[in-house]
Amino acid sequence: MKFPKIYTLKDIAQLIDSEFVGDENFPVYGMNEIHVVEKGDIVFVDHPKYYDKALNSDASVVLINKKVACPEGKTLLISDDPFRDFSKLATYFNPFNKADKSISESAEIGEGTIIQPNVFLGNNVTIGKNCLIHPNVVIYDGCTIGNNVTIHAGTTLGSDAFYYKNRETGFDKLISCGSIIIEDNVDIGAACTIDRGVTGNTLIKEGTKIDNQVQIGHDTIIGKKCLIASQVGIAGCTVLEDEVTLWGQVGVISGVTIGRKAVVYAQSGVSNSLEGGQAYFGSPCDVARKKYRELAGIKVLPEIINKVNKI
Amino acid sequence: MKFPKIYTLKDIAQLIDSEFVGDENFPVYGMNEIHVVEKGDIVFVDHPKYYDKALNSDASVVLINKKVACPEGKTLLISDDPFRDFSKLATYFNPFNKADKSISESAEIGEGTIIQPNVFLGNNVTIGKNCLIHPNVVIYDGCTIGNNVTIHAGTTLGSDAFYYKNRETGFDKLISCGSIIIEDNVDIGAACTIDRGVTGNTLIKEGTKIDNQVQIGHDTIIGKKCLIASQVGIAGCTVLEDEVTLWGQVGVISGVTIGRKAVVYAQSGVSNSLEGGQAYFGSPCDVARKKYRELAGIKVLPEIINKVNKI
Amino acid sequence: MKFPKIYTLKDIAQLIDSEFVGDENFPVYGMNEIHVVEKGDIVFVDHPKYYDKALNSDASVVLINKKVACPEGKTLLISDDPFRDFSKLATYFNPFNKADKSISESAEIGEGTIIQPNVFLGNNVTIGKNCLIHPNVVIYDGCTIGNNVTIHAGTTLGSDAFYYKNRETGFDKLISCGSIIIEDNVDIGAACTIDRGVTGNTLIKEGTKIDNQVQIGHDTIIGKKCLIASQVGIAGCTVLEDEVTLWGQVGVISGVTIGRKAVVYAQSGVSNSLEGGQAYFGSPCDVARKKYRELAGIKVLPEIINKVNKI
Numbered sequence: 001m002k003f004p005k006i007y008t009l010k011d012i013a014q015l016i017d018s019e020f021v022g023d024e025n026f027p028v029y030g031m032n033e034i035h036v037v038e039k040g041d042i043v044f045v046d047h048p049k050y051y052d053k054a055l056n057s058d059a060s061v062v063l064i065n066k067k068v069a070c071p072e073g074k075t076l077l078i079s080d081d082p083f084r085d086f087s088k089l090a091t092y093f094n095p096f097n098k099a100d101k102s103i104s105e106s107a108e109i110g111e112g113t114i115i116q117p118n119v120f121l122g123n124n125v126t127i128g129k130n131c132l133i134h135p136n137v138v139i140y141d142g143c144t145i146g147n148n149v150t151i152h153a154g155t156t157l158g159s160d161a162f163y164y165k166n167r168e169t170g171f172d173k174l175i176s177c178g179s180i181i182i183e184d185n186v187d188i189g190a191a192c193t194i195d196r197g198v199t200g201n202t203l204i205k206e207g208t209k210i211d212n213q214v215q216i217g218h219d220t221i222i223g224k225k226c227l228i229a230s231q232v233g234i235a236g237c238t239v240l241e242d243e244v245t246l247w248g249q250v251g252v253i254s255g256v257t258i259g260r261k262a263v264v265y266a267q268s269g270v271s272n273s274l275e276g277g278q279a280y281f282g283s284p285c286d287v288a289r290k291k292y293r294e295l296a297g298i299k300v301l302p303e304i305i306n307k308v309n310k311i
Numbered sequence: 312m313k314f315p316k317i318y319t320l321k322d323i324a325q326l327i328d329s330e331f332v333g334d335e336n337f338p339v340y341g342m343n344e345i346h347v348v349e350k351g352d353i354v355f356v357d358h359p360k361y362y363d364k365a366l367n368s369d370a371s372v373v374l375i376n377k378k379v380a381c382p383e384g385k386t387l388l389i390s391d392d393p394f395r396d397f398s399k400l401a402t403y404f405n406p407f408n409k410a411d412k413s414i415s416e417s418a419e420i421g422e423g424t425i426i427q428p429n430v431f432l433g434n435n436v437t438i439g440k441n442c443l444i445h446p447n448v449v450i451y452d453g454c455t456i457g458n459n460v461t462i463h464a465g466t467t468l469g470s471d472a473f474y475y476k477n478r479e480t481g482f483d484k485l486i487s488c489g490s491i492i493i494e495d496n497v498d499i500g501a502a503c504t505i506d507r508g509v510t511g512n513t514l515i516k517e518g519t520k521i522d523n524q525v526q527i528g529h530d531t532i533i534g535k536k537c538l539i540a541s542q543v544g545i546a547g548c549t550v551l552e553d554e555v556t557l558w559g560q561v562g563v564i565s566g567v568t569i570g571r572k573a574v575v576y577a578q579s580g581v582s583n584s585l586e587g588g589q590a591y592f593g594s595p596c597d598v599a600r601k602k603y604r605e606l607a608g609i610k611v612l613p614e615i616i617n618k619v620n621k622i
Numbered sequence: 623m624k625f626p627k628i629y630t631l632k633d634i635a636q637l638i639d640s641e642f643v644g645d646e647n648f649p650v651y652g653m654n655e656i657h658v659v660e661k662g663d664i665v666f667v668d669h670p671k672y673y674d675k676a677l678n679s680d681a682s683v684v685l686i687n688k689k690v691a692c693p694e695g696k697t698l699l700i701s702d703d704p705f706r707d708f709s710k711l712a713t714y715f716n717p718f719n720k721a722d723k724s725i726s727e728s729a730e731i732g733e734g735t736i737i738q739p740n741v742f743l744g745n746n747v748t749i750g751k752n753c754l755i756h757p758n759v760v761i762y763d764g765c766t767i768g769n770n771v772t773i774h775a776g777t778t779l780g781s782d783a784f785y786y787k788n789r790e791t792g793f794d795k796l797i798s799c800g801s802i803i804i805e806d807n808v809d810i811g812a813a814c815t816i817d818r819g820v821t822g823n824t825l826i827k828e829g830t831k832i833d834n835q836v837q838i839g840h841d842t843i844i845g846k847k848c849l850i851a852s853q854v855g856i857a858g859c860t861v862l863e864d865e866v867t868l869w870g871q872v873g874v875i876s877g878v879t880i881g882r883k884a885v886v887y888a889q890s891g892v893s894n895s896l897e898g899g900q901a902y903f904g905s906p907c908d909v910a911r912k913k914y915r916e917l918a919g920i921k922v923l924p925e926i927i928n929k930v931n932k933i
Contacts, residue, residue, distance in 0.1 A: 231544045235852070311622065541837045
């Protein structure tokens with residue numbers, strides 16, 4: 001997330017009541033998680049295991065829970081609880097605003113777009129031209145929808161990331177301040193749920209078609225012309241390259257990449273990155289050809305066991 | 312789908328700007344996909360592999376992309392793109408109408424039926440007597456609901472079929488002009504999604520009970536007194552005969568038939584037609600008795616492998 | 623369920639037009655299913671196999687289809703159809719009331735709680751302080767929500783239990799008269815469905831976090847600080863002890879208990895009670911360590927079969 005204007009390091013330190021290391025006028029442009037952080041941004045880190053990764057990232061400001069040596073050209077914010085303070089900043093820059101009505105006045109709706117009854121469009125939602133938004137769709141604040149997009153009834157875009165820190169006192173939520181971008185010519189079925197990015201965007205690229213009851217987690221990127229069948233669940237921070245097909249009830253773990261033109265058969269579970277251009281099956285899945293051989297083996301297993309036991 | 316009145320072959324040819332073979336006054340009654348086509352209907356075919364099937368079907372008019380010999384008593388519409396032109400006809404005869412309000416004026420609601428708040432009833436929806444439609448249910452245009460039907464909150468009836476043609480330029484959607492029929496004494500849980508037929512009807516027969524978050528695809532027929540547990544997904548064009556039981560999270564592929572009184576255990580995947588009167592398990596599923604023997608075999612597999620490796 | 627006031631045995635017998643055995647002034651406090659029944663309550667039983675269990679339960683009134691000997695200190699209601707009459711009482715004491723508007727006048731909403739547009743709150747719903755109820759959430763009559771609870775869009779709380787008696791003439795529904803209690807600091811994702819208890823409560827304890835599209839059945843109890851990922855389905859009458867983690871698309875059968883701090887990996891199926899403190903995988907699931915050994919075995923199975931066939 002980029003801030004609405006440039007802040008100074010001192011401004012930010014005051015917002016979270018923390019010490020800082022570096023020039024107080026050092027410019028801060030935004031805040032982001034480690035995997036999407038850019039120059040000018042704040043990143044946070046609270047585990048020594050990841051200190052180096054954060055300090056060597058593109059981030060210009062590292063919100064950290066130890067006074068370490070500050071890398072050249074960067075600055076530090078020293079906090080006893082970087083997770084808490086990152087959420088505090090997310091809330092400050094992206095406060096929740098109660099809606100006064102179903103269609104926010106700040107929502108922009110393109111020419112030729114039809115909004116059916118009982119739809120909710122939050123603040124600063126942008127919808128392109130010639131879209132069809134069916135009844136009871138909910139689009140949270142700040143989401144961006146392209147042209148020629150159809151969204152079927154009861155679908156939710158922009159709910160919070162499922163992202164918690166396990167503390168003694170209970171789960172502590174990382175406040176989501178990212179958003180969602182749906183590109184042109186995407187169709188989304190009924191009763192789907194797509195979470196916003198934590199600091200970046202969940203992105204559905206051009207021409208992708210999504211069936212009913214599909215779940216897509218925060219910061220996930222779905223390529224162009226993908227086909228996602230009903231009841232598929234895709235966790236957060238996952239990448240589907242272009243023209244991937246996922247059949248019904250497939251599950252995909254967080255953080256993996258599925259290569260271009262891969263096909264994953266129904267009910268499979270994707271627990272590792274997959275090379276493109278191949279078909280996969282099983283939970284956990286493997287190359288379908290191999291998996292079918294294993295399944296054939298399982299069918300004759302009882303008689304093989306008999307045979308072995310007689311030896 | 313039947314047309315609101317009888318059209319002539321020439322009328323239809325003009326609508327899609329195509330050549331025709333046959334009497335220009337040949338009467339046309341409707342349009343349907345190959346598996347539900349009836350005498351008097353148009354069917355479309357765009358792959359030589361299926362030409363014979365279409366020409367020998369009950370269709371009276373074949374929308375085809377080659378000037379073949381016209382069978383006796385039938386007519387042809389010659390198009391460079393039958394898929395596109397079939398969708399064009401579907402849109403012409405079943406145009407999308409923006410709703411003015413949540414409950415359409417043309418919706419018919421039977422005596423004793425309760426419609427809770429925030430429900431959407433599209434144009435020409437018919438609901439029988441003594442039904443209970445819970446809040447935020449969405450029923451698209453033209454769906455028909457019988458008597459004593461309960462539909463829980465957030466369920467969507469009548470969303471489009473997930474049916475696309477893969478073109479170089481992107482997926483091209485076959486426009487759905489079919490509908491949904493829900494017979495008497497059916498219960499449907501919360502957050503279910505049932506797609507309309509492409510040209511025919513998705514049909515849920517009398518006395519069937521459906522739990523929450525169930526997905527039923529286009530043109531699927533669910534028999535009488537079936538029991539469908541939560542999070543089941545049934546693809547399009549599938550048939551469940553009477554008194555079939557599907558337990559939680561079962562997935563059923565498109566185009567198969569599950570026989571009367573079959574029981575499919577939780578999380579199973581049905582990838583072939585199943586005979587009635589038996590219990591099934593596994594993904595892909597098999598007769599449960601057989602599958603349990605295989606599972607028992609898998610449990611001892613590590614020691615069997617040890618044994619074999621010592622031989 | 624407790625009645626709004628104390629009834630006499632005679633009152634109840636008149637409501638269902640049944641004979642009774644015992645003092646006509648015997649006080650009746652409520653009605654409950656066998657697994658949650660308390661002193662003063664009615665329980666029902668219609669199968670000789672369960673007569674003893676019902677007669678020896680904590681129930682003070684047994685609604686039964688045979689004139690058996692009445693245990694000391696208890697009373698009987700003799701009915702030709704206890705299931706029908708139990709439902710009749712449930713309807714009498716908990717009649718369905720059509721809503722006049724989206725937010726019932728009898729709903730109580732605590733200080734600092736935000737209710738977004740298109741939300742439905744039924745009669746006698748209670749919501750605590752500082753909650754955030756996103757658009758299109760539906761909360762049926764009588765549900766109770768604690769403080770600091772977030773519920774994302776399109777979620778339904780309080781739909782009926784999926785509980786039917788299979789009769790010749792069709793499925794007969796047991797009318798749900800129980801409710802739902804959500805404790806403090808619970809987060810519930812988008813498009814979730816949580817059913818009310820049949821006579822008792824479905825209960826989500828403090829600090830539990832639930833992702834999108836999760837289904838939780840009637841009378842299920844989710845412990846404190848559980849983490850339930852997207853598209854999990856939990857059947858009715860199940861118990862999750864505290865700090866249980868269920869990953870995406872897990873299914874849990876009815877009536878089992880998952881022990882404290884158990885972790886169930888994605889797409890697993892829980893068909894038996896599980897001891898706490900361990901990780902589980904597979905459908906049906908087993909201890910993950912064991913299951914991984916089996917999966918490794920399956921991968922080499924084709925070559926093992928070759929080997930055995932050559933012996």
